[in-house]
Amino acid sequence: MALVDKAATVLIVEDDREMRSLLCDEFCGMGYQLREARNGDEAFLTVLQSVPDLILTDLRMPAGGDDYISRLRTIAPRCPIVVITAFGDATLKAHVVKAGANAYFDKPVRIADLKNCVQQLLHYERSRS
Template sequence: MCAKILVVDDDQKITTMMRRGLTFEGFDVDAANNGRECLMKVLENSPDLVILDVMMPDMDGLEVCRRLRKDGNIPILMVTGRDSVTDRVEGLETGADDYLIKPFAFEELVARVKALLRRTETAGNPADTLHFADLTLDLAAYSAIRNNRPIELSTTEFNLLKLFMQNPKRVLSRDLIMEKVWGYDFQVESNVLEVYVGYLRHKLELHSEPRLIHTVRGTGYVLRE
C-alpha cells in the first residue's frame, strides 16, 4: 500500500505542484490550503506524513505542528522560506521531524519524505522492547515508560532515544547520531541534535528523575546512569 501524504500550503500553485510530483512518485497525496483544513483532514484520513508550510494566514504552520504533535506522532516535514538557524530550531522545537527551506529541488523533497517514512517504518516494525535503568522503550507500541510514567515522544525523539538505548554506555559521536537518526548531513551550524537531546532530557527528567543522557564534551553523548 502506498503511503498517504497530506500537503499543506496556502499557495495552491505549490500544493498542485507537490501533489502532481508526489503522485507520480507513487504516493497517495491529498492537499489542504490552511491550518484548520489540515487538522480536519488529519482526523478524517490519518495520513502517514504531513508536509507543512510555515507561513499561512489565520493559523500558521508552527501552531498546526504543535496541535498535531499533541495528538500523535505523525511525521511532519516543515517547509518554509525562512532560512536562519533560529527559524529552523523554532520549527523543530514545535515538534517537526525535518525542515526544508524554499526554494528546494523536488528531488530533495522526495528524498526527505522517503527518509522520514523509512524511519517511521523501522521504528514501528520490531515487536520488542528495550530496557535501561528504569526506562523502557516499546518498539512495537511506539511508546516509552520511565518509572511507570508514560512519556509521549515525537517520531524523531523516539528514534533518537532508540539509538541511545540500543547502544547503552557507549559514547556516540555527533556525526554518528546525525547519520543514524536524520539519515543525511544537516548544515554544520545547525544545533538540531542539541535541541532534541534537550527535549528528551526534559521528558525523561520531568519528575526530577536522574539524568540518563550525558554530554561527552567534544565528542557526543552517552546513555548511562
C-alpha cells in the same frame, strides 16, 4: 514473492495553489496517496479525520506557524512532519523543530532533496511499525 505495502498517504498543506499543485504532481509520481489542505485549520481537520503517514506543510499561511506544528503533533504524535517555508531563519527552524517537526526546508526547495527526505522518513516509520 513479497506483498506490496499499501501506498503511504501524504498530506500536502500549502496555501499557494501553484506550489501545492507542483508538490502533488511530484509526489503523485512516486506512488503515494495524496491528500491536500489549503491552510493550517484545514490540515488540522483532515488529520483529525484520519492521520496520514506523513505531513508535508508550508509554515507561513493562514492558521500556520510553529504553534500549528505543536497542535499537529498533539493529534498525530508519531506522524512525521516536514516543514517548508520561504520565510525561515535559524531561530524559526529551531522553534519548528522544538515544536515537533522532523525536517525543515527553506524555499526554494530542491525537489530531489525533499523527495529523499520524505522517502527516508516514511521508510523509518514503517520499519518501526
